[in-house]
Amino acid sequence: MLDLAIIGGGAAGFFAAINAKTKHPNLKVEIFEKSKTVLGKVKISGGGRCNVTHACFDNRTLVSYYPRGNKELLSVFERFNTKDTVKWFESRGIVLKSEADGRIFPISDNSETIVNCFLDECDALKIPIKTLRSVKGIEKKECFQLNINDEIIEAKQVLVASGSSDSFWQLLKGLGHHVIEPVPSLFTFNIDHDFIADLMGLSVPKASVRLLLDKEQLKASRLSQSDLIQNGPLLITHWGLSGPAILKLSSIAARVLNQLQYRFEISVGLSNLKLEETLDVLSKVKSEHPKKQVVNTPLFNIPQRWWQRIHSLSFVNTFNTWSDVSKKDLLKFAENLSDFNLEVHGKSTFKDEFVTAGGIDLKEVDFKSMQSKIVPGLYFAGEVLNIDALTGGFNFQAAWSEAWVIAESL
Ligand SMILES: Cc1cc2nc3c(=O)[nH]c(=O)nc-3n(C[C@H](O)[C@H](O)[C@H](O)COP(=O)(O)OP(=O)(O)OC[C@H]3O[C@@H](n4cnc5c(N)ncnc54)[C@H](O)[C@@H]3O)c2cc1C
Numbered sequence: 001m002l003d004l005a006i007i008g009g010g011a012a013g014f015f016a017a018i019n020a021k022t023k024h025p026n027l028k029v030e031i032f033e034k035s036k037t038v039l040g041k042v043k044i045s046g047g048g049r050c051n052v053t054h055a056c057f058d059n060r061t062l063v064s065y066y067p068r069g070n071k072e073l074l075s076v077f078e079r080f081n082t083k084d085t086v087k088w089f090e091s092r093g094i095v096l097k098s099e100a101d102g103r104i105f106p107i108s109d110n111s112e113t114i115v116n117c118f119l120d121e122c123d124a125l126k127i128p129i130k131t132l133r134s135v136k137g138i139e140k141k142e143c144f145q146l147n148i149n150d151e152i153i154e155a156k157q158v159l160v161a162s163g164s165s166d167s168f169w170q171l172l173k174g175l176g177h178h179v180i181e182p183v184p185s186l187f188t189f190n191i192d193h194d195f196i197a198d199l200m201g202l203s204v205p206k207a208s209v210r211l212l213l214d215k216e217q218l219k220a221s222r223l224s225q226s227d228l229i230q231n232g233p234l235l236i237t238h239w240g241l242s243g244p245a246i247l248k249l250s251s252i253a254a255r256v257l258n259q260l261q262y263r264f265e266i267s268v269g270l271s272n273l274k275l276e277e278t279l280d281v282l283s284k285v286k287s288e289h290p291k292k293q294v295v296n297t298p299l300f301n302i303p304q305r306w307w308q309r310i311h312s313l314s315f316v317n318t319f320n321t322w323s324d325v326s327k328k329d330l331l332k333f334a335e336n337l338s339d340f341n342l343e344v345h346g347k348s349t350f351k352d353e354f355v356t357a358g359g360i361d362l363k364e365v366d367f368k369s370m371q372s373k374i375v376p377g378l379y380f381a382g383e384v385l386n387i388d389a390l391t392g393g394f395n396f397q398a399a400w401s402e403a404w405v406i407a408e409s410l
Helices: 011-023 040-048 059-063 070-079 082-090 112-125 166-174 215-221 244-252 254-259 275-288 304-314 327-338 394-409
Strands: 002-007 029-032 096-098 103-106 135-140 144-148 151-160 179-185 187-190 203-212 229-236 240-242 264-269 340-344 346-349 355-360 378-380
Touching: 002 011, 002 144, 011 029, 011 112, 011 151, 011 394, 040 112, 059 070, 070 394, 082 096, 082 103, 082 394, 135 166, 166 179, 166 355, 179 254, 187 244, 203 244, 215 254, 229 244, 240 244, 244 254, 275 327, 304 327, 327 340, 378 394
Parallel strands: 002 029, 002 151, 151 378
Antiparallel strands: 096 103, 135 144, 144 151, 179 355, 187 240, 187 346, 203 229, 203 264, 229 240, 264 340
8 A cells, every 4th residue: 555645747746756755755656647648838938947946035925926725835935935946956056046026947958857867866766657548437425536548556645636526526526525616827919009019028017907897897806906906018919018017817717807807998008107107297297398399309218219108198199299289189189008908818838938827726635734624635736736836836835835845744
């Protein structure tokens, strides 16, 4: 009989197996993976570079990156956080580097470094990795009985690290767990509008994006007004808008956007200022540079071509100098720069990273051990839980920390 059967050969499953076996060398641990290969997502993560964690070393700040799971993760991060992740990899000879935006990668810029580290560790610790083994059933009697490729395998304890697998969530429901309906998170917004048409590739470093909900939608969403506004870089894509501001909003509002079937309105503020403040900036430029052509004076770090577009949506006369602009037109220009309404008619997948919001209800998990409160001996780590984060290495960090806590608790 196994001491610990791990279902899923992904990030969480491997990290738990290695740490469990390191801490308790006598444990009989095995990993069961349904695919032919393991660590598939780690390999493609971060555009093939694997963004292992984030240079955010304060646990209270760290949890703010998790729209779902922030309260629960605090105690988990107190036991194993971003600093520990860096130490863990460095102690295994992997040199990491921090990029300007805080994302941490192996210095090799190659996810194979992380994959090989995990495989080497399992090899050294003699942890069997059983591929092409799909767990199709799970029952708890005296011990756990797993139906794996129609063979029954017995285990004293089981870690579910099956990621966002619908069929496994169904099995867990059979054991009495509740699953919060999975919906996509981290996606870009599809928009057809002159505001951005044919401007693909242009970006603004500091913009704000506000989700426009009516009172009832806001109440039902359980979001606060401040959740609805996200700031950061904004990027025009082939289909619409992307960039950190959009991805953050897609994550925080994942559930309500799903309910709205991805048809909603946003307001974009390229000036990243309120209307009055934007108007003040424009008025100042008007009085200081009356003879300059408005179209040739881009402000707020807006690229020239995008600025021209907003200009043409705001003024009839393309050759206006600042002194020609009437009060009324100046106000319209300020409105378009600080509060431009756009209709979103769908979503697209973000190329580098996407996750699922939803999974095992966190009320049913004891975060001191990551153990089920319903089925003793059953543990959870990774995307199977109703925990997900913004882009930047936070999703892996949650998987590493949860897996570490399990290894300590066994
Ligand atoms: C393209 C992409 C890029 C990403 N990049 C990053 C990044 O750079 N940084 C970051 O922090 N996050 C990133 N993420 C998110 C991150 O990959 C996930 O949060 C993380 O992999 C979750 O780990 P996990 O172990 O829970 O699930 P997974 O890594 O998905 O592993 C689950 C495993 O369980 C197996 N499995 C499922 N059901 C069964 C079964 N019944 N029997 C046996 N095995 C089963 C699956 O085949 C899979 O191998 C990215 C995601 C994607 C899609």
